[in-house]
């Protein structure tokens with residue numbers, strides 16, 4: 386991440402949990418949020434801050450997602466007080482997006498705002514058809530390391546002398562996949578009734594995993610054998626079995 390040492394303002398340990406009833410709402414940043422973004426940046430980072438001009442550029446830039454967290458209760462207030470923000474940069478040439486900055490107002494910390502922002506950043510990344518999200522975290526930023534490790538980010542490298550004060554950066558990455566959080570579908574077992582109906586039986590099992598209304602009985606087994614023949618069935622099974630084992634699902638709406 387771009388920013389250097391987090392500012393030392395102590396986190397208010399509000400015990401309010403984030404969840405389905407969370408009062409936190411994440412939305413795209415607007416021009417009217419500029420003042421609040423700059424204020425948040427000043428509050429949260431001691432150096433390497435994003436300037437007003439940079440924030441403005443990120444707002445209009447197609448290759449970035451700038452998202453803000455607001456309290457639902459004050460969401461319509463103008464200007465809206467911000468609980469936090471996250472900035473993701475996309476590169477046209479790669480499927481890897483970069484989580485460039487994340488900040489939560491000191492008074493709003495430990496309420497799940499950081500998690501909600503990262504979840505929204507992941508959704509924006511997936512929507513932009515990028516499959517990986519990467520970031521750097523200062524070695525001395527334990528809060529951020531815990532946050533991202535808890536969200537299944539993998540540490541994969543170290544960049545020495547990375548920040549203004551020569552602190553090294555730990556590199557983290559997460560592969561975003563709509564399948565990742567999804568347990569594999571259960572593939573039922575159907576025992577073939579004849580020596581030569583292995584293909585139809587396998588196909589029926591795979592199809593049943595995708596669509597439970599597909600029947601598993603000898604009649605269906607013979608019907609499929611008659612319809613496709615042996616070679617055709619092998620091809621159909623090869624295509625449908627992986628789909629049955631990793632059933633597609635939507636990217637989760639929120640992170641816990």
Ligand SMILES: CC(C)(COP(=O)(O)OP(=O)(O)OC[C@H]1O[C@@H](n2cnc3c(N)ncnc32)[C@H](O)[C@@H]1OP(=O)(O)O)[C@@H](O)C(=O)NCCC(=O)NCCS
Nearest residue numbers: 386391487488489494495496497498499500528529531532
């Ligand atoms: C890091 C930061 C974004 C976390 O935001 P947050 O809203 O407080 O995070 P959450 O409430 O969603 O916390 C999620 C988890 O992160 C970890 N975490 C957050 N703050 C922590 C802290 N001070 N110490 C240890 N773990 C912490 C915990 O595992 C926490 O889960 P828990 O509350 O169930 O224990 C926030 O502290 C911040 O803005 N810091 C200053 C700027 C900064 O460092 N940005 C990140 C740069 S890489």
